[in-house]
Amino acid sequence: MNRSSIGYAMQNTRVLYVPDRRIDSFGDTRFNFRLISEPLDEVGVCRIRSGWVEAARPRILRPADLRSIETEGFSTEAARYFEWMEAQGARLRALFEYGFRFGRSDVNEELVHDSLAEVADRVVKESLKSGDPFRAVIAGVDDAWEVSLLHFMLEMIQKSHEINIFDFRRRGLI
Numbered sequence: 001m002n003r004s005s006i007g008y009a010m011q012n013t014r015v016l017y018v019p020d021r022r023i024d025s026f027g028d029t030r031f032n033f034r035l036i037s038e039p040l041d042e043v044g045v046c047r048i049r050s051g052w053v054e055a056a057r058p059r060i061l062r063p064a065d066l067r068s069i070e071t072e073g074f075s076t077e078a079a080r081y082f083e084w085m086e087a088q089g090a091r092l093r094a095l096f097e098y099g100f101r102f103g104r105s106d107v108n109e110e111l112v113h114d115s116l117a118e119v120a121d122r123v124v125k126e127s128l129k130s131g132d133p134f135r136a137v138i139a140g141v142d143d144a145w146e147v148s149l150l151h152f153m154l155e156m157i158q159k160s161h162e163i164n165i166f167d168f169r170r171r172g173l174i
Contacts, residue, residue, distance in 0.1 A: 017137035
């Protein structure tokens with residue numbers, strides 16, 4: 001996966017159904033995702049990937065020179081996403097210093113013979129009915145789907161920022 005495919009995935013990733021919950025300030029947070037994409041080599045077909053993606057605090061505090069973002073269950077190509085983000089000017093220093101860990105697990109795939117719009121509409125409606133506050137629906141790029149998933153996680157971190165700051169202040173940590 002090169003820089004242009006990461007950029008393409010970033011531009012074409014959309015969160016269609018945002019979870020009610022946010023990233024926990026002091027614990028681990030797992031989201032139950034549905035990622036919808038269109039295979040490039042098939043017309044009228046969508047792939048639905050479902051599974052879990054987790055944002056976690058570091059298990060072991062490491063010295064500053066060994067801190068990094070860990071990506072458990074992701075390909076090494078997908079992990080380059082963070083390098084790409086920094087090259088684009090994103091301020092990820094706090095994630096690196098904290099030693100954040102992202103993981104994905106229990107991923108299943110299903111091919112559906114229908115348009116992306118119809119599949120997305122159906123999956124979003126199912127998510128509304130589920131009542132799962134950790135459910136997310138993402139439209140992404142098929143060959144760079146892990147980048148789409150990591151992009152969703154960074155978006156959730158940004159949306160959780162205000163709540164996390166409030167929690168830290170309430171506990172007298174900042």
